[in-house]
Amino acid sequence: MTTEKLFQVNGVELCAETFGDPADPAVLLIHGASASMLWWETAFCTKLAGQGRYVIRYDQRDTGRSTTYPVGEPPYAMSDLAADAVGLLDALGIERADVVAQSMSGGTGLIVGVDYPSRVASLTFVSTTTGADDLPPPSDDLPSFGTPDFGDPEAVEEYVVRAMEAESAGIFDEKAARALVRADMARATNFEASLTNHYAMKFDGPQGGGFGDLTMPVLVVHGDHDPYFSLPHAEAIRDAVPAGKLVVVKGAGHGIPEPLWGEFIVALAEQTGQR
Template sequence: MRDVKIWSEEFGAATDPPILLIMGSMSQGILWPDEFVDYLVAGGRRVIRYDHRDTGMSDTIDFAAKPYTWDDITNDVYRVLDTHGVESAHLVGHSAGGLLAQLIAVEHPERVRSLTVIGSSPLGGGEGRVLMRALLGEPQSPGSLPEPAPEFVSFYRTLMAAPPPADRRARIDGMVAEQRVLHGTGLPFDENAARDLQERIYDRAHDLSAAANHRLAAAARPDFEPAGVLHRVQAPTLVVEGSHEPVKPGHGAMIAEQIPGARLTIVAGMGHTLPAEVHEELAAAVLAHTAE
């Protein structure tokens, strides 16, 4: 599906080492904060961020007419690199974007200068099954990944049973409430900043509801994530997890254990989002990692 148009933008000098920022499932590229990007550019990096298909300003798809899988979403990453003339880049992935970055590091190591994984789960670990069982109140399989925090489970159970929002304001109120849960309990929650961000996300989306197609894409190819392959990652790897991660607590350590030579960094107070308090620390860690 190369006819799908993907929105992207880049910052910094074209001669600087490139960093590709890969955001999580159903998430727009602007969730990589401008201030975080500015720190990376000031540190001498060329930074690229983009909207996944069915999010933001990238094309929305009639999934019933033209179904796709996460293989296509992965191929969009290569298309972004190619369009910007980048043969290899430092990959920085958040949440499901971290899964994509891990997969690319396994399957096409020649395109990965280094790997940074933030708030993610180990490739092939069955994260989706763990989340669904937690939401449905079903017992987890022996040896499964750690469950999300109780407040995360409670919020999404309520959300699944609630009627759809009636208008823009109600939708944005719900988006802010969701961000509050994802933010975690380790740092104060800046509701004004959260509302500004969610209004921006709402207003720049062609169709906000189209992001749900990512779930359909995952269901269409449930074996998308190969298991037992992280030992094949050759790129220097930095794994970052917040001390108050509500979605994937402890998953970062499991990634670091499986990738040879990987380093784990715990960011104090951070949950599953990237609030202003951690921008400088997070950027410094990425700059140091990508300089090696």
């Protein structure tokens, strides 16, 4: 049984949890905007650890139990989140890890891969994009949600659940989604900051180049029904990196849902652990 632990990293506290044997190859999971470590579900982490991997999930700044800031006033940039990821590896005594970065944190993973290449054994991008201007926009079918009343927990829960449903492409377990959101709200230091501050930070990039400068093996995992980043976004990453491989998960939307974890875990097991 694993337990959460707070680590002092770069002048902030980061809450992390590990699964598996520390002697196994380390896999660092970085979820997207507003998502705490809980969004890498415990069952997923346990299954991946069962493949002989030492799995690490953590709360980035302004999520979960990690350091949070006043709403709308995050004093950090994406490069700071990347430095946090490397600092967490330091705190755990890990020299190199396979890094898995989802959605917005694809940018964080890119910075880690370009600016800290010696710390990255491989890099996996999940449901993300290069951000190029010529890529397709989000689907017109995505609903528009108004900002919830953060003084009304039921309204906030409903807002997040409906947003999860919208990005799911039809594979959606509402009971599980509500349980996740309730658990996330219950443990968050400031859930309003969790939902907003990542979008208010400075979005900078690597100092040492871009996708074409990645020197480690790169895997791109993408759903063929992603309403935010359609498949050309994934293909753009694969084509931009020197050694890129693309796995398209049929039926998946933005993120890989539990019924499709099997294919995702197989792909990660093949990608990671090659030292």
